[in-house]
Amino acid sequence: MGIVGIYLFIFGCCIGSFVNVVTYRLPLDQSIVYPYSRCPKCKTKINWFDNLPLISWFFLRGKCRSCKTKISFSYPIVELSTGLLAWLNLYANPSIYSQTPVPFTIFCGIILSSILITLAILDFKYFWLPNAITIGGLILGVSCSFIIDLLNELDQFSYLIYSIAGSLLGFSIFYLLSLIGKNIFKKAVMGGGDLKLSALLGAWLGTKGLLISIWLSFNFAGIFVILGLLLKKIKRNQRIPFGVFLSFSGLIVWYFGNEIFVKLIF
Ligand SMILES: [Zn+2]
Incomplete structure (x- = not known):
């Protein structure tokens, strides 16, 4: 070790x-x-x-x-x-990969953490989540799930399906949020990058891990905004790089697994 x-x-x-x-x-x-x-x-x-x-x-x-x-x-x-x-x-203890050979899980973890760190830095510095990395990362996530199906000799492609379902759910949730946001605030509150990053997380973490990540990211962002307003470091209506919170939350869910949060929430 x-x-x-x-x-x-x-x-x-x-x-x-x-x-x-x-x-x-x-x-x-x-x-x-x-x-x-x-x-x-x-x-x-x-x-x-x-x-x-x-x-x-x-x-x-x-x-x-x-x-x-x-x-x-x-x-x-x-x-x-x-x-x-x-x-x-x-x-690390990623729930979706619990049946996967450890070396492959480590390999996947290194890819995912590198992608999420890169996205977090770019969003923090430039409010920019490039398609090449979000969509590329999404495809990588789905591909890894497909490889797990092959490694486990599962003929129903259950991992692949779970991963695709996760990314569709991730996309839909943020699409809905952006629609609601647009109606209430009359301007875009969610960037298109957040939508694709959320789909990426779904592909890597599955539907359950995705939902926990989103829940965590809103909590972190909320704490950040409240602290920022109290300490007068940010202004009302200031744009915040939400991708940073999504990336950070996705990493936490990857390393700690789903169960610990399921107990926390319910
Ligand atoms: Zn020099």
Whole structure:
């Protein structure tokens, strides 16, 4: 368990490094594979030893080697988070995957956590949930369920059906919410991205996990807004990045499983 955990952590940190590239370049409409990393200020190519996840930032003390421009602290934080999330997959308990071989569940967990972290960062910074990631992630989720059916030699494709049902439910709930919101507030209260993210969660967590995630995300968002208003950090009618709360809630449901929340709610 120990050595596997270390491997998972290191692997997760490397994914975090890629997440940093994606969340930096995608909004600028740049390619995410080419060119290699350069300092955004002085354009110097970053050597591989200055580009190691987590470690290099500390060795460089958060500054570019050639021009000394500050490198945001968010980079190592993201790498640390994806590393920890990858490692935590050893202890994850996603209800829909309880009958699945553990290595495959870990593999799925790493994919899902990377997708959700990327979406949370993009929504937080730009109020943007790109279709390429939400729809791509949805397809991946449905595909993983299909693979589970094949692994378990189930001929009724029950996982696949559960996953598709989850994504349809996720889509429908947010579609309804946006319709109701439009009628009451006369403007769009839910972005189209939230709708697809909710469908993505349904594909990965199934109908039950999805409903719990939505319930959690409204609670978190509510607490956030109330605290923000009390501390005067946010204004009334200010837009909030709801995708952050959805992503966070989806991750919680993946790691803790459904049962603990079912007991909490009922
Ligand atoms: Zn530089």
